[in-house]
Amino acid sequence: MELTEVIKKRRSIRKFSDKPVSRELLTELIEAAALAPTASNLQAWRFFVADDPTLVREIDSFSPGLSGHPPVIIAIASDLAEVERRGSKNSLVYGLMMDASMAAENLMLKAADLGLGTCAIKSYNDKAVHKLLNLPDTMRLEILISLGWPEGEPRTPRRKPMEDVLFWNAWEEPEKSTADRTPEEEPAKARKPENDKKAVGNQAAAARTGGAQAQQTETLRFDKKELQDLLIYMITSAAGLPGEPHMYGPLRLIESSRRLAGMLSAAYGGEVFGELTALIDAGKGRNMTDPEGFCEMLQEAAAKATELL
Ligand SMILES: Cc1cc2nc3c(=O)[nH]c(=O)nc-3n(C[C@H](O)[C@H](O)[C@H](O)COP(=O)(O)O)c2cc1C
Incomplete structure (x- = not known):
């Protein structure tokens, strides 16, 4: 090539x-x-x-x-x-x-x-x-x-425009480009009204199901290795996060949640656990390429979790 x-x-x-x-x-x-x-x-x-x-x-x-x-x-x-x-x-x-x-x-x-x-x-x-x-x-x-060997097509993360990174001969203050904005600088977009609507809708759904999943009392048996791996993941994440970009915190937490939801899904077969797993899987990779979409997924996951009540 x-x-x-x-x-x-x-x-x-x-x-x-x-x-x-x-x-x-x-x-x-x-x-x-x-x-x-x-x-x-x-x-x-x-x-x-x-x-x-x-x-x-x-x-x-x-x-x-x-x-x-x-x-x-x-x-x-x-x-x-x-x-x-x-x-x-x-x-x-x-x-x-x-x-x-x-x-x-x-x-x-x-x-x-x-x-x-x-x-x-x-x-x-x-x-x-x-x-x-x-x-x-x-x-x-x-x-x-x-x-x-890659599986599937990777997303193409945004690259900054040339005027933000290329300087001929001497530095000049560049105009702030949209590519530079952090999710914090776009708070109104990170939490859209539709998400709130969804959260309310999901709370209503949870009320309808009567919180059936939370009331199950059977003793769960988890795969020890999977639990152990999750524990290691959480400890190493905690050890590494102080030196990492701030958006990695939510990523590690939602990844831990994903693993836990997967284990609960395998143990209980509950619909919500499976839906949470699919929702997180579909959105977690957007952390770097589309932080706004990633934050929306976090809000959606939180709304979905209300169905466990
Ligand atoms: C020094 C360095 C460390 C990185 N560490 C990680 C990492 O720990 N996990 C990860 O998923 N990607 C990591 N990346 C990949 C970057 O997130 C990625 O290069 C960036 O988002 C641009 O995407 P691209 O490589 O597809 O162009 C790292 C990249 C570099 C250069």
């Missing part, structure tokens, strides 16, 4: 098929990564390719930012022992992260060229992934990349 075409085609993929990726292709990707530039030609990056399904699943459990069950996870780490020998202080402060980022982009573009999907992941628990990959303390994790 032509370069511009590949650059345009690459998207963050958050849904993968089960189809395995051959080691031959994985090696090609690492070769592309290792052709990236590095400060002082240090090449201190190391690429850990996890393709063992159990290991991939374990890393996945400790990476709240990772979605779509990829068959492969690649960790890019920096070898601090090599930096100690040959590097400078600047390498530790910013060089290594930049080197890893450039290698990651090479890898992701090569993957896109081969029809593979990737997503850069920074929301993972550093200590847990270190332990799972058996990394010595001298190895600094820089980024994870989820990888596999």
Whole structure:
């Protein structure tokens, strides 16, 4: 594929098929990564390719930012022992992260060229992934990349217009573009009157059903592994959220709610749990591409939850 075409085609993929990726292709990707530039030609990056399904699943459990069950996870780490020998202080402060980022982009573009999907992941628990990959303390994790054959068509997130990001020669105050607005700056839109209507309608529906689901008293048996995974997801999310963008908080909470609704649905078979699951599944991916739509989904989920009363 032509370069511009590949650059345009690459998207963050958050849904993968089960189809395995051959080691031959994985090696090609690492070769592309290792052709990236590095400060002082240090090449201190190391690429850990996890393709063992159990290991991939374990890393996945400790990476709240990772979605779509990829068959492969690649960790890019920096070898601090090599930096100690040959590097400078600047390498530790910013060089290594930049080197890893450039290698990651090479890898992701090569993957896109081969029809593979990737997503850069920074929301993972550093200590847990270190332990799972058996990394010595001298190895600094820089980024994870989820990888596999994409399933479905990814959404194309908005890009800022050129006048917001391109400056010829010197800086000038750009006009605030709509692409820059946070959901907080559009509060009136984030909660539309129709949602309120829906909430009232759903409360009425809940009253009609007499809150039947809440009154069930049978002892539930949940899948221990699923519950454990949810617990790990919540703990690692809590550990990671203080350093993450503010919109990740609602995302992690609604993802936890989704998992719980799925478990309740499996245990009870209740309609509302299934509907909540479908509603969240349809809207959670919009967190980055369409924050307004994402917030609407949260309101709809809250309204739907009133049917459990
Ligand atoms: C450093 C970095 C960290 C990222 N971390 C995550 C992550 O933890 N989870 C995730 O789903 N996406 C993550 N992404 C992907 C971005 O959300 C994505 O690149 C952005 O929304 C633009 O979408 P696009 O890659 O399809 O163009 C990360 C991207 C970068 C560059």
